Amino acid sequence: DQQVKQNSPSLSVQEGRISILNCDYTNSMFDYFLWYKKYPAEGPTFLISISSIKDKNEDGRFTVFLNKSAKHLSLHIVPSQPGDSAVYFCAASWTNAGKSTFGDGTTLTVKP
């Protein structure tokens, strides 16, 4: 039973355009959501997070949107840059749970 799902294994966009990565979850107890970026041969790097009390969080070119009723979140990257090419993981947890539950990732390719 996969509690966090990223249904698109890959996404390709042109430099300068918007990248939208999607994530769905099933566990209603999740109240904290994160996005990580991973380059080959490196560990995941924290990108941005959102608490369930918000529906949007923005950090520079990165914005995360949360739709609790749909149990859906998305990561928007505007404008996309070639250096954004990486695997993006969505993760979820609940307060004081400790562990995070990860999706299987979406490989983003930004073409120059």
Add this chain to the structure above:
Amino acid sequence: DTGVSQNPRHKITKRGQNVTFRCDPISEHNRLYWYRQTLGQGPEFLTYFQNEAQLEKSRLLSDRFSAERPKGSFSTLEIQRTEQGDSAMYLCASSLGSGQNQPQHFGDGTRLSIL
């Protein structure tokens, strides 16, 4: 900037051998996590510590796996009698456990290959 450090980066061993990995977390972080990642999948939770106490273990963590965090600083993950299915990337992460949600900071992992 001293991040999470994992050693070794790669480990190749024969089936049936024991292996031990080490993780040094960010110094002020009191929580330490172990995850396992296989190709095409996201990290899967194995276990986590708050200071020296092991607070949760996944059912993925069979009796052949043991983790320790003596003195609440570095941690070791040992796999006894390794099997082919143990081949994976083992990731360590650390975070502040302050009652508020905090992101986890990952090391670059130890890649285990079982011959």
